[in-house]
Amino acid sequence: MDNFADRLVEVIRKKQSCVIVGLDPRLDLIPESIRSAKSLDASSIAQILLSFNKAIIDIVADYAVGVKPQSAFYEQYGWWGVKSFWETCAYAREKGLITIADVKRGDVPSTAEAYAKAYLEPKDIDAITVNPFLGSDSIQPFVKVAKENGKGIFILVKTSNAGSKDFQDKILNDGKKFYTFLAGQVALWGKELVGKSSYSSLGAVVGATFPEESRALRSLMPEQFFLVPGYGAQGGKAEDIKASFNKDGLGAVINASRSVIHAYQDPNRKDWKDAVRDAVMKMKQDIQNHIR
């Protein structure tokens, strides 16, 4: 079975990109041309989300290494929404994109095993995000199923929201911040998933909005790929995300959602696809300029 991190490195090198496009579609921002003449029950909305995502995927496939659908925006429309979530993943894979399901699951071991099977066994998802709050035994089922299926997991370490300081930054009795302790655990958990690329298929979520923290975390987790949310709409800049990369120019993938998929802002704009293409191309180049 292939190693997820090795596959990720291969795609990054081939495409000369470390862009992940977050598929968090907002109904009121979806272009009129896709929304028109549809009633708004859950099944129609799910169809609209899928049509929009397919259009976005077609545009970004040449410039991005992967997509990251955020499950909440699909669960919001019940099982119809969940259906379009899975169909979106399938379409992205068909187009050669890595799929990272942003589900942030985490639970007691027997339940974590069910979540691991739910998301890491099907072929259309390459990796998921995992919430570590329940401890080591809640992570192990994800590690096991990822290993068996050549899949990846990204553990939340330092998230991009302002409130991440509330618990993740708490100072422990040894004077260290909680997230640095957690980073040490992540580095250990990741050992058994290290591939030929020297990167582990167990990575970390580290927000783009805290460059100093990213620098500290980079040295604590040299083998981890960072999944970096917060670029663009949330305020993270390319010069800041430089701290998330290793000296080999690898070790991070950068996610932008709204600033790419809704780059056109005005849903009536006829050339909305051009705006999306411009945004993803510009983002790709902006990041490449800073990590070279």
Add this chain to the structure above:
Amino acid sequence: MDNFADRLVEVIRKKQSCVIVGLDPRLDLIPESIRSAKSLDASSIAQILLSFNKAIIDIVADYAVGVKPQSAFYEQYGWWGVKSFWETCAYAREKGLITIADVKRGDVPSTAEAYAKAYLEPKDIDAITVNPFLGSDSIQPFVKVAKENGKGIFILVKTSNAGSKDFQDKILNDGKKFYTFLAGQVALWGKELVGKSSYSSLGAVVGATFPEESRALRSLMPEQFFLVPGYGAQGGKAEDIKASFNKDGLGAVINASRSVIHAYQDPNRKDWKDAVRDAVMKMKQDIQNHIR
């Protein structure tokens, strides 16, 4: 709009029970009579889960105050599974049961808002579990939507698994354990959801497996309802869960999953329903005996 905690207190008093039945069905343990003559694609499995859950709900409706479907066991079967999750919730509500969706969601504010709408706006779910790892701003959207819709949320504070010690028990620089700090936050967050019963619709998940911790947490969160997992199969005993209650005999609901819904163990057993009924009746009485 009714307050969730007030409704919960009313049902507890009426039924003289604080039992929640966890609907975490395992396909290989579902009675042959329900599984027979069905092919095992995701749609058939979803139908089997729903049929089983309906049978369980019919049996436990007189003895339990509510049910807690664990989302992972449905997500495992894709959108078909999610469909049966929602249909299960609808059926349980029809039968007068409180429905607690065990989804343990938690995300950055804009995404948390989507999750809150997904689970706290539809009528068939009364309350959900929430993971606090992302901090205060990730909790606020749940509080807002819960308030607007008379719904409840249970924040993870101390989970029932052995690994809960890894992060939840970390000692902070003031000498306190992390979960006691978190409990203080939960008590504050809950203030704006306190009902006429003096209980808040913002409760806490506190495992049955750590009675000493429960005692400490009870005094830190006097207004919180505790959702207590871990009774039965996970080793929690009625004498231990006594620590989760206030002196008024209220303040906790106790969940058992496997030890009730798969009480018969042998799926070939013809009188499996009797075993389930015995288990839920015994659990109800066992707990009532200890809290009087």
